[in-house]
Amino acid sequence: MSKDYLYSAVAANGVIRVIGAETTNLVEKAMTIHDTSPVATAALGRVLTVSAIMSRGLKNDDDSMTIQFRGDGPIGCVVAVTDAFANVRGYVGNPNVDLPLNAKGKLDVGGAIGKGYLSIIKDLGLKEPYQGTxxxxxxxxxxxxxxxxxxxxxxPSVVSLGVLVGPGDDERNHVVCAGGFSLQLMPGATEELISVLEERVNKIASVTTLLKEGKTIKEIIGELLEGYDVTDETETECGYNCSCSKEKMEKALVSLGRGELEEIISTTGEAELTCQFCRTSHKFDKNELEKILEEI
Ligand SMILES: [Zn+2]
Known part of the structure; x- marks a missing residue:
């Protein structure tokens, strides 16, 4: 299977900015890590895909962005984090959520999430992170x-995201294809340009239909922008990569405070913390816990 990647371009003298992503592998990796049901895979996969796309808006190497969907549906929350290099990671509240297909015969992501809020938190290295809800x-x-x-x-923008889940040769569910694009209009877009793009976006088949036919995201975007000059094309990798480490987990133990740490040492004598993004467990024995306690 080809590698996941981001494709970006500018068109119509800079008035159209478009970023596309092929994310089949990273969504499959997320599904394997979290053992998600088909509808949870679609929900998490769409959020991971758009977080990879939006990583292009992060300017500095240390910037990061969190996208949170918090609804009253059975999936609970859906969270994705990306760094400036489109290393994405995420999780859902309830990975086992199972719902009938919606009226269009598609995985019912809207039903799984329900009513609620979308928050985007950007940590740009400033005193306070920027948050929009x-x-x-x-x-x-x-x-x-x-x-x-x-x-x-x-x-003004058009965002299209898709994750297709289906049984593979091993009869288990796999991500057949996943990807998406965001197309944004900068100031100076004429009414004519807007109506042409609207018509094309409404006419074009879904991203997953086109990816499944073997088209690349670059070709899909190329169809949308046909006839307009396309410049500044770039292609970069994206993937599911967690940045957790034992050192970072130590901070979580420190934040428990002396009292609770002392209690862990005197009762179980060890601690095991599991990363919510990659499910790796980090173990601390009694010696290590005592050392952390000394340093608080
Ligand atoms: Zn991790």
Whole structure:
């Protein structure tokens, strides 16, 4: 299977900015780590895909961004984090959520998420992280993100995201394909340009249909932008990579405080912390715990 990647380009003299992503492998990796049901895979996969796309907005190497969907549906929360290099990671509240297909015969991501809020938190190395929150439009992810761009950043955009889950040769579920794109209009877009793009976006098949046919995300975007000059094309990798380490987990133990640490040492005598993003467990024995206690 080909590697996951981001493709970006500028078109129509800089008025259109588009970023696409092929994320089949990273969504499959997320599904394997969290053992997600098909609808949970689709929800998490769409949020991971858009976080990879939005990583392009992070300017500095140390910047990071968290996308949180918090609804009243059975999946609970859906969270994805990315760094500036599109190393994404995420989790869902309930990975086992199982719902009937929606009226369109698709995985019911909106039903799994329910009504609630979308928050985007950007840590740009400033004193306080930047946070924007909007009420969910549909919980289908792409529509909600598009609304976020319009409300919080005043940028008209089209966002399309898709994750197709199906049985493989081993009869287990796999991610057949996953990807998406965001197309943003900068100031100076004419009414004519907007209506042409709207018509094309409405006419084009879903991202997963086109990816499954063997088209690349670059070709899909190429169809949308046909006839316009396309410049500044770039392709970069993206992937599911967690940045957790024993040192970082130590900070979580420190934050428990002396009292609780002393209690762990005198009762179980060891601690095991599991990373919520990659499910790796980090173990601390009695000696290590005592050393952490000394340093508080
Ligand atoms: Zn981890």
């Amino acid at each position: 909007i009420p969910l439009v549909s919980g289908e992810i792409a529509e909600d993100i598009s609304c976020y761009f319009a409300v919080s950043e005043q940028v």
